[in-house]
Amino acid sequence: MCGYAGMVVTSKAIGALTPELLRAMGNSIRLRGPDDQGVWLDAKLGVGLVHQRLAIQDLSPLGAQPMQSSTNRFTIAFNGEIYNFKQLKARLVALGFQFKGGSDTEVILAAFEAWGVDAALIEFVGMFSIALIDHQEKQLWLIRDRMGEKPLYYYQADGNLLFASELKPLMLCPLFKKDIEQGAVGLLMRHNYIPAPWSIFKNTFKLEPAHYLRFDLLNIAATPVKKCYWQPSLNWNQSLTTQALHEQLEPLLSQVIADQMISDAPLGAFLSGGIDSSTIVSLMQRQSSRPVKTFSVGFNVSGFNEAEHAKAVAKHLGTDHSEFYVEPQDALNIISQLPEIYDEPFADSSQIPTFIVSRMTRQQVTVALSGDGGDELFAGYSRYASYARGFASRQQGLVNKLMNGLPASLVVQLTRVLKSNQRELSQALLLEKVQRYSVGFKSPDARNYYQNQIGYWLNPEAHLKSATRLPYALDDMPLREDPTSTFQWCDINSYLPDDILVKVDRAAMANSLETRVPLLDHRLVELSLTVPTAINVVNGVTKQPLRNILYQYVPRELVDRPKQGFAVPVGHWLKNELREWAEDLLSEKSLADSNVFNSDLIRQKWQAHLTTSHDYSFHLWSVLMFQSWHRKYM
Structure with missing residues (x-):
């Protein structure tokens, strides 16, 4: 690197x-x-x-x-x-x-x-x-x-x-x-x-x-x-069979991993215990004459800990495994470094554990292989399936008629009457929530649905003092007959390079660690984009091609569980250990100093996060990361 x-x-x-x-x-x-x-x-x-x-x-x-x-x-x-x-x-x-x-x-x-x-x-x-x-x-x-x-x-x-x-x-x-x-x-x-x-x-x-x-x-x-000079093509091979794909995929992935294990410096791998990283580590260990060094992080918060799964996979494969449990104080120590690590505002909160696992990994090796890319290439994200499940209900039923036939302000009033758990929200926040659901129900196609559902702030420009909407890759996404391929294109061309790969590159390089991503070898990408959804997703279970490889090396019971992701308990931390830090950055004075946001709307979201049961940490993290960056560089 x-x-x-x-x-x-x-x-x-x-x-x-x-x-x-x-x-x-x-x-x-x-x-x-x-x-x-x-x-x-x-x-x-x-x-x-x-x-x-x-x-x-x-x-x-x-x-x-x-x-x-x-x-x-x-x-x-x-x-x-x-x-x-x-x-x-x-x-x-x-x-x-x-x-x-x-x-x-x-x-x-x-x-x-x-x-x-x-x-x-x-x-x-x-x-x-x-x-x-x-x-x-x-x-x-x-x-x-x-x-x-x-x-x-x-x-x-x-x-x-x-x-x-x-x-x-x-x-x-x-x-x-x-x-x-x-x-x-x-x-x-x-x-x-x-x-x-x-x-x-x-x-x-x-x-x-x-x-x-x-x-x-x-x-x-x-x-x-x-x-x-190169563009991946979504060109499904409808005659492709599961067996024929396996006979191509496993040898190619094994060769890619073998090539990426060549290094004159010490080498290891990230291991979360999920399908992607477990597959990479399994094929690494199969080709290694000694235990592969693997690394994972965990959280002492219910629902956010994958370290125990990684440890079980590592034990089964016989890797030389290290793990670190992240406490709120660890996050506090790193948050002050985030503007320098990313040097432009970046708000994927899993940047914190990614930095920590990179720091721990660098203590033992200089190069680490990562399992990133499996969700994009083999239709692993839950949003792919949720669109298909919900499309029929969006086309019929009382909720759809209400969303399409009534003014948003009236839907807000009905929501207050019918949904007691929504009454604690302010008028503005409830209106935003209704509008978000309305957009989803009114989406004419997968492209429109994706653009709106992967966003956090529904109309972010309205929360800024002066901004126009900039055009970008998702404005030009192709619309294909199968929604899953539309979503895959969007993720490969935007979310993967601009979020996932940014997160890993900056966190690793801030620790002088080189990361390598075998699944993003362009030959694997080209092969994966010929795979129809029916082979990727079977009976609602995603990433079947990778699972078929992994099950040869790891028992199903160790890896078959709902996708969790590299989640961080930021919502909990913001209400507790990070509250003072966040309040400082979201104060009237700090928001006035940056002179970018409509502070009333931002403060309203912050107060709702603190005083209601709703978690607005995904919304607030982008504002907090901008404010922290602005304070350092501007």
């Missing part, structure tokens, strides 16, 4: 391009790569790079970056791993290329030399974020891997370009303007993350997965060429 930053400046701003600034930008993300720092600068072109190295492949200085190709045509800063680099290296040696070291970075450069950038990208199997300078063509390429495992931000304004693995290096540059993009705050409130291409700052963007940008170094202010 690693991290990098860079800049391309006009002649007017050339004074900002100094080795000292580049080193400072690199130091701000030092934890992504604590083993070494490299700086490269070309004053004539107005280009500079800084790279922070976490040595995984070829621990010698021959793997240091920024690195130049053998002909000096290319200079690269690279974050990630190319798992098939040894096979590519053999092909390149046959073409006459010679190599000084054993790093995948040197192979990447040779591949670009031999085949060109576009053709080489198709050959790479792995995760990567690349900044590539082509001295011959006077071009800069910014490239992101197919599934978005590795991050890449860029800022373009006033004729200058800044780019980095995280936002922190950009904020250190005097050319960067910290103007908040209020529409991005609306997206944060809607989903608890800011989806690509947007970021919290104006003129600052996340490059989307499987895309590259190509800039003209002689005219950096010009609009870059942007290309999507």
Whole structure:
């Protein structure tokens, strides 16, 4: 793993391009790569790079970056791993290329030399974020891997370009303007993350997965060429059988895991005890000559503890297992670090245990495999099934007629009469709740249903002082005959890269830990998207293809239970141990200082969380994360 930053400046701003600034930008993300720092600068072109190295492949200085190709045509800063680099290296040696070291970075450069950038990208199997300078063509390429495992931000304004693995290096540059993009705050409130291409700052963007940008170094202010070089296709194979799929899936997944277990540094795995991580660890242990090191976290709160399940799976498989139980004080200690770890507001509360398990894991290993991706690829989320179950009832019955035929204000009054447990809510909050149900009942199709049901604040822009709704990936989702495939597309193109992978990357890299995600190998993704729902979900039980692999190694009774997720008891904590911290950030003064929210509506939600039985922690966490971030950086 690693991290990098860079800049391309006009002649007017050339004074900002100094080795000292580049080193400072690199130091701000030092934890992504604590083993070494490299700086490269070309004053004539107005280009500079800084790279922070976490040595995984070829621990010698021959793997240091920024690195130049053998002909000096290319200079690269690279974050990630190319798992098939040894096979590519053999092909390149046959073409006459010679190599000084054993790093995948040197192979990447040779591949670009031999085949060109576009053709080489198709050959790479792995995760990567690349900044590539082509001295011959006077071009800069910014490239992101197919599934978005590795991050890449860029800022373009006033004729200058800044780019980095995280936002922190950009904020250190005097050319960067910290103007908040209020529409991005609306997206944060809607989903608890800011989806690509947007970021919290104006003129600052996340490059989307499987895309590259190509800039003209002689005219950096010009609009870059942007290309999507790979796109997964939802193309079901209706003739596919369960057995035929199994005969393809298990060997491929086993090979992917074997490739991702190659490391010159110590390696282990996250283990939650769920289907995905248990499958990964089972296949790891089968291929390992010694016990695999596994790691999990738990909570001493009923309904939130999966550690006991992970421990049982680990015992059965014979792994070398470690676990840590998270207490409220642990959360308090970490919360103050969250703005720096994520460096833009990010509000998936499972960021807390993810950071803790990463910290614990890093004490023993440098690389950890993760089970992320199984829900998206094999239809594991409960919302997929809930739509299908509820669609018929939405089309008929008294509730549907009420929702469609009466004004919302009247439905609120009826709700107060008929539902005693709703009477404690204020008029505004009850109206919002009625509107949310109404949207669900009135949804004409799966696309509309998904957009509204995965959101937290129903109309977030109404809670902001000034914001317009920004367009993003979910606005362009395809509508397919089977709703499940629509939902899968949405999750693969938004929730997975912008929430799940962000959470894991930042939490792990803040602990100088490299994470690898076998299920997101692009060949596995392509195979999974040919699988019809009838094979993924049988009698209401999801992820059957993974279960069929797992049951060969782990008894069903150890893993067959309702999906729990990496849940955190934030609602309970906010009413107790975190109450003082939250009250400070949600006070009238703090909300006035940030000058973004309509404070009355936010305070109303906070008071309802404290004084009623309703849990608004998912709503409030996005506001709290923004307020905490704003206090640190703005």
